[in-house]
Amino acid sequence: MPDLACELLNLRLRSPVVLASGILGTSAALLERAARAGAGAVTAKSCGPEPRPGHPNPVAVDWGHGVINAIGLSNPGAMEEATLLSDARVRLARLGVPLIASIFAGTVAEFAIVAQTIARASPAAIEVNISCPNVGDEFGTPFAATEESAAAVTAAVKRVVADIPIAVKLAPNVASIGRIASAVVAAGADMITAVNTMPGMVIDADAGQPVLANRVGGISGPALKPIALRCVAEIAQAVNVPIIGTGGVCTGRDAAEMIMAGATAVGVGTAVWYRGVEALGQIVGELDSFLRERGYRTLADIRGLALRPPAARLPGPGNS
Amino acid sequence: MPDLACELLNLRLRSPVVLASGILGTSAALLERAARAGAGAVTAKSCGPEPRPGHPNPVAVDWGHGVINAIGLSNPGAMEEATLLSDARVRLARLGVPLIASIFAGTVAEFAIVAQTIARASPAAIEVNISCPNVGDEFGTPFAATEESAAAVTAAVKRVVADIPIAVKLAPNVASIGRIASAVVAAGADMITAVNTMPGMVIDADAGQPVLANRVGGISGPALKPIALRCVAEIAQAVNVPIIGTGGVCTGRDAAEMIMAGATAVGVGTAVWYRGVEALGQIVGELDSFLRERGYRTLADIRGLALRPPAARLPGPGNS
Amino acid sequence: MYRPYTVVDIRTENERTKSLVLDGSLDAEPGQFVMVWLPGVDARPFSVAGDAPLTLMVVAVGPFSRALHDLHRGDSLWIRGALGHGFRFPERMPGKRLLLVAGGYGVAPLQFLARRAVEAGARVDVAIGARTRTEVLLSEAFERVGADVWVTTEDGSAGERGRVTVAVERVVADRQPDVIYGCGPIPMLQALEAICKRAGLPYQLSWEARMRCGMGLCGACEVHDSTREGWLACTDGPVYIDEGVLSESSGSPEVKA
Amino acid sequence: MYRPYTVVDIRTENERTKSLVLDGSLDAEPGQFVMVWLPGVDARPFSVAGDAPLTLMVVAVGPFSRALHDLHRGDSLWIRGALGHGFRFPERMPGKRLLLVAGGYGVAPLQFLARRAVEAGARVDVAIGARTRTEVLLSEAFERVGADVWVTTEDGSAGERGRVTVAVERVVADRQPDVIYGCGPIPMLQALEAICKRAGLPYQLSWEARMRCGMGLCGACEVHDSTREGWLACTDGPVYIDEGVLSESSGSPEVKA
Numbered sequence A, B: 001m002p003d004l005a006c007e008l009l010n011l012r013l014r015s016p017v018v019l020a021s022g023i024l025g026t027s028a029a030l031l032e033r034a035a036r037a038g039a040g041a042v043t044a045k046s047c048g049p050e051p052r053p054g055h056p057n058p059v060a061v062d063w064g065h066g067v068i069n070a071i072g073l074s075n076p077g078a079m080e081e082a083t084l085l086s087d088a089r090v091r092l093a094r095l096g097v098p099l100i101a102s103i104f105a106g107t108v109a110e111f112a113i114v115a116q117t118i119a120r121a122s123p124a125a126i127e128v129n130i131s132c133p134n135v136g137d138e139f140g141t142p143f144a145a146t147e148e149s150a151a152a153v154t155a156a157v158k159r160v161v162a163d164i165p166i167a168v169k170l171a172p173n174v175a176s177i178g179r180i181a182s183a184v185v186a187a188g189a190d191m192i193t194a195v196n197t198m199p200g201m202v203i204d205a206d207a208g209q210p211v212l213a214n215r216v217g218g219i220s221g222p223a224l225k226p227i228a229l230r231c232v233a234e235i236a237q238a239v240n241v242p243i244i245g246t247g248g249v250c251t252g253r254d255a256a257e258m259i260m261a262g263a264t265a266v267g268v269g270t271a272v273w274y275r276g277v278e279a280l281g282q283i284v285g286e287l288d289s290f291l292r293e294r295g296y297r298t299l300a301d302i303r304g305l306a307l308r309p310p311a312a313r314l315p316g317p318g319n320s
Numbered sequence C, D: 001m002y003r004p005y006t007v008v009d010i011r012t013e014n015e016r017t018k019s020l021v022l023d024g025s026l027d028a029e030p031g032q033f034v035m036v037w038l039p040g041v042d043a044r045p046f047s048v049a050g051d052a053p054l055t056l057m058v059v060a061v062g063p064f065s066r067a068l069h070d071l072h073r074g075d076s077l078w079i080r081g082a083l084g085h086g087f088r089f090p091e092r093m094p095g096k097r098l099l100l101v102a103g104g105y106g107v108a109p110l111q112f113l114a115r116r117a118v119e120a121g122a123r124v125d126v127a128i129g130a131r132t133r134t135e136v137l138l139s140e141a142f143e144r145v146g147a148d149v150w151v152t153t154e155d156g157s158a159g160e161r162g163r164v165t166v167a168v169e170r171v172v173a174d175r176q177p178d179v180i181y182g183c184g185p186i187p188m189l190q191a192l193e194a195i196c197k198r199a200g201l202p203y204q205l206s207w208e209a210r211m212r213c214g215m216g217l218c219g220a221c222e223v224h225d226s227t228r229e230g231w232l233a234c235t236d237g238p239v240y241i242d243e244g245v246l247s248e249s250s251g252s253p254e255v256k257a
């Protein structure tokens, strides 16, 4: 039996599958459900300084090769979120599943305030979402867009929560994600989560209108996978911190590809639409079979494999 | 019968479908074949200062939701390309189909030299490819990544070919494509082509290796469509020049969506893999049916429709 | 993705309720719902009130339902679905006794269910609760398919005076139904659930929740009560099936649309 | 996408030719090809020499073909395909007379074609040209399926001395074939095309070209001659079918892989 346990910094995960932020992460009950379904760690929905209702409907649609969403960062505000997280942490601790909080804000100073508020709930890590494509100019340029702004947020958060590891979540729509990753690691990021959704627009030709009420939204699911794999590979070659590789992972084989690109753990979101909450456990099971059939014993055997030249003679599962 | 003719600056196209650069654009015979198949204009494969053999195989693969390629800008060099283009221009003139040349280079100065060489073939327009994701550090940062470098190339090319309109071809992997568009238009771009492929990586889990010999490549086809639509919509709202909307257009309905996002003409590339060279004419035919069934009479009736609020009461094709 | 439909017929059911008949059918089971999108307005969940042709029953209570009431014949609306898990039939339907309990628009999916149940050989009782006579919906439609109908109104203007639970308690005692199906306002569902638990009766209740993604992703439709911890109305439901029921799938598939 | 196969058997056909038998089958028609990828090495087109199990015949002439020769039983290689358009049979095959002309690895697809043609009731003649005796490939395989084989070698060490065209001219005169099929080096194909045009015979020739994308996109495989203006070997071909042939599709589908 391959060993699927996964060390994410100081966190020990029983599987490398991490529930991605914004999927089922809105209550302690749903976070617990994801953990019971097989996630090795779970990320809560991003929360900001104030409650936000989010955008009107439609907020999400399956466009055939993936999903597009513009939920609009609905959240109850940091104060109430801290209560939710404390509750969730206790319930998850019984299952041995670490809780990752997720925060966003409109200014560097607000990021620090939200981080401080959330830190009171003692999550195992805090994910700093500097890359949500759905909030737009209300919050100015996305922080993930430049090395300077990404580093500024990272440093500000790190300053106030020195004792909790932070993961900075990056956006795919930049010219060089490796450089952004280097900048946030230099500024104190303990991990990188890559990637958030890719900005897009789905138009209904009959209506002559974008389907999302917010007109633009973020693309996730299968269409995002090769973009995410390339981002993770670039980051893995640029920095030396764990990466939660996220984007389009729907099967154990997808998870293997993400780890081969250099990820330590694998974020899973949209797969929950395609396969239900059970997707989390199914991906773990399929990854286990994948490794076993090919004689790999640990995740380390495949981590970063696709970044190195191939072995002289390749082992193969054959076609049988 | 709806009128599918399309004015692209001073060029009159019998249909808005433009063969995208890098697809079948390597010889006069292939360009003529695309024109006969139904393209309203055809773009030649990008050419640079010197001949390049391109990358080793695999250079392209269908990964299920699109294609990824890293051809590596194989081209015969500007001198030989000029001869090819002159031949093609004469053959295309008989069909009333304008020829768009495409150029790339590693420095601003080289862009001007290539443009000058190519201008001798008198193409109807020159597309300036500042966005190829497959050439990488050999040429430094992609020019499409920043407003400054994009504008510098545009100005340099415009200076030497003042009498031929230029289209600048933008990349989707930037934080704000609207700003890049504004910068190149301010620098003299007559049109924008959007978008080039999105950088990605496809990994074969059995091989533990990227499929492309170049490891990374550019994503095109269906997965690119919502990204391209969003880019075109942003550009259409930022500048007031014609846009050749390109990315994932495989059907007449896709073409309608692209025009609704604000495009004047529609680039088609990867559809040739899915449907053959005939794709070009099929898309024109389907667009014609789409317009006719809904009572639209010209392309202007739908241009930019998705950028405006919906009509109070929507006409519908129904489900019959 | 959303697909456009055209309104081909509009039936006024009462002063604030209309049924919209659309120009196509939809593969759906009773209890499943669709997301209805009006571009520039909003998108909301509606029960499938009929599958062939697709029919929706809309009670005008706010901006979106009023916008649907404003549609004319020939107008378009956009449909995503059928979504969620619908009602299930018990095994060996012939001779089974089903009690259907409806409040408000709850008559819509239950009337679709009643038709299918009678076709499958079950005997169907229907209890409809409303505030007043004019708000009692579809009672003839239920009778037409061969169900026995029990009406209650809070003001006594039609049927028995009181809440629908009064009728439910009596039908449970007199007719000993095998399963109870319910759709209506949450307080009604809660009262019904209490009755069923007390009587040890299997039940299936279509739950209401604010829906956003309708894809089981965003968490907005989570039903926050102790019976349904972490339960999502859009993908786990909308029909909550009490564990006690050993049911056979009536084929309500998980549809991706 | 590429799919992994494992080499289960290796047959040495002559000193520089091996057949690789793989551990699975592939839906393919004679004349179609596959792209073969060795990660870290390269990817190249190879004719399908057999479909069940998938078999490739490789002549070692350079780096990639040598890398294939270096594979052992149990090693993996990756396959994309079947690709392109293969050979087609004329209508009403029983009794038809087919002449197959092979040079080099051209015996591989033609031997696959010969088997199918004999099964369909045709009479098959095969002309194989080679430099010398040891390079004559698969002649027994053709005889085994029931074809008449005519060998030519440039040095006269086997069969008739001379180029394969000598044999072709004679078979055309003596046996009056209904169609000519060819696969081999380009000069051979050109000579064959000239003979067919002169004789007014329908013909189908599998063309060789440098392939890159193998998807009809990049233009690398364009055959630059006046008969085949703007013709792409990977998607229009590899088999070029002379217009004169009123042929029935043998079902060679356009496969997306």
Ligand SMILES: Cc1cc2nc3c(=O)[nH]c(=O)nc-3n(C[C@H](O)[C@H](O)[C@H](O)COP(=O)(O)OP(=O)(O)OC[C@H]3O[C@@H](n4cnc5c(N)ncnc54)[C@H](O)[C@@H]3O)c2cc1C
Residues within 6 Å of the ligand: C033, C044, C045, C046, C047, C048, C056, C057, C058, C059, C060, C061, C062, C063, C064, C065, C066, C104, C105, C108, C109, C207, C208, C209, C210, C211, C238
């Ligand atoms: C699974 C599911 C199925 C549904 N099926 C139907 C259906 O078949 N027919 C239908 O008309 N609606 C149905 N609904 C409700 C529908 O989705 C909308 O919520 C409803 O149309 C109100 O939207 P609105 O914008 O018009 O009003 P809102 O502004 O959302 O509501 C206006 C006011 O009316 C109240 N209200 C909302 N719904 C009702 C109601 N049904 N009765 C009385 N008061 C109400 C609200 O609490 C609010 O105070 C369903 C909901 C769900 C979750």
Ligand SMILES: Cc1cc2nc3c(=O)[nH]c(=O)nc-3n(C[C@H](O)[C@H](O)[C@H](O)COP(=O)(O)OP(=O)(O)OC[C@H]3O[C@@H](n4cnc5c(N)ncnc54)[C@H](O)[C@@H]3O)c2cc1C
Residues within 6 Å of the ligand: D033, D044, D045, D046, D047, D048, D056, D057, D058, D059, D060, D061, D062, D063, D064, D065, D066, D104, D105, D108, D207, D208, D209, D210, D211, D238
């Ligand atoms: C549609 C198609 C089908 C093909 N099917 C087969 C097949 O079934 N079996 C097979 O072995 N090859 C086949 N080839 C050729 C194959 O794709 C490679 O080109 C060949 O293996 C040489 O590659 P290499 O890297 O080993 O040598 P390269 O470095 O590409 O070539 C080395 C030298 O050998 C010459 N050369 C290339 N091919 C041949 C040849 N066939 N005979 C003699 N000299 C040659 C080249 O011109 C060059 O000078 C096919 C090609 C096409 C386009």
Ligand SMILES: Cc1cc2nc3c(=O)[nH]c(=O)nc-3n(C[C@H](O)[C@H](O)[C@H](O)COP(=O)(O)O)c2cc1C
Residues within 6 Å of the ligand: A020, A021, A022, A023, A045, A046, A060, A067, A069, A071, A073, A102, A129, A132, A169, A195, A196, A197, A219, A220, A221, A222, A224, A246, A247, A248, A249, A267, A268, A269, A270, A271, C213, C217, C218
């Ligand atoms: C409905 C939805 C809501 C999301 N909300 C958030 C969020 O609040 N914060 C965040 O960092 N990412 C959010 N994301 C992005 C996901 O966490 C993830 O990065 C992205 O969807 C790619 O992974 P996937 O393809 O597995 O879904 C959301 C994604 C979806 C589909």
Ligand SMILES: Cc1cc2nc3c(=O)[nH]c(=O)nc-3n(C[C@H](O)[C@H](O)[C@H](O)COP(=O)(O)O)c2cc1C
Residues within 6 Å of the ligand: B020, B021, B022, B023, B045, B046, B060, B067, B069, B071, B073, B102, B129, B132, B169, B195, B196, B197, B219, B220, B221, B222, B224, B246, B247, B248, B249, B267, B268, B269, B270, B271, D213, D217, D218
């Ligand atoms: C095989 C291939 C080669 C390409 N070569 C070029 C090129 O040389 N220059 C260029 O500007 N774009 C090139 N492109 C990008 C296309 O012109 C187009 O922008 C992109 O593929 C998106 O459109 P599509 O989805 O219709 O293919 C190439 C694309 C493909 C698939």
Ligand code: FES
Residues within 6 Å of the ligand: C210, C211, C212, C213, C214, C215, C216, C217, C218, C219, C220, C221, C222, C232, C233, C234, C235
């Ligand atoms: S509405 Fe989003 S999970 Fe149900």
Ligand code: FES
Residues within 6 Å of the ligand: D210, D211, D212, D213, D214, D215, D216, D217, D218, D219, D220, D221, D222, D232, D233, D234, D235
């Ligand atoms: S190999 Fe690219 S078009 Fe044929």
